[in-house]
Amino acid sequence: MKKFLKTLVLLFLLCVVLLALPPVRRQVEQRLYPRKYNDLVEQYAAEYDLDPLLVYSFIRTESALTRAQLPVSMRAA
DSSP: OHHHHHHHHHHHHHHHHHHHSHHHHHHHHHHHSOOTTHHHHHHHHHHTTOOHHHHHHHHHHHHHOOGGGSOGGGSOO
8 A cells, every 4th residue: 555655646746747847738738728719819808808818718618518508598599
């Protein structure tokens, strides 16, 4: 059990170190949080004085909803 715990802690520390490296972290972020439509998001975020990351979070949240989770008024026919 003690060896398992040491291995787990070592693995965790290795992940933290790898994610702390800027190129690795950037790649992980791009895979987990893709930023499509960057030009449009930047344009409208500036126009409405919003943080672009906030706009991306709205897009991600709305995209994750399934048809059954949407209010009836928002469902396509």
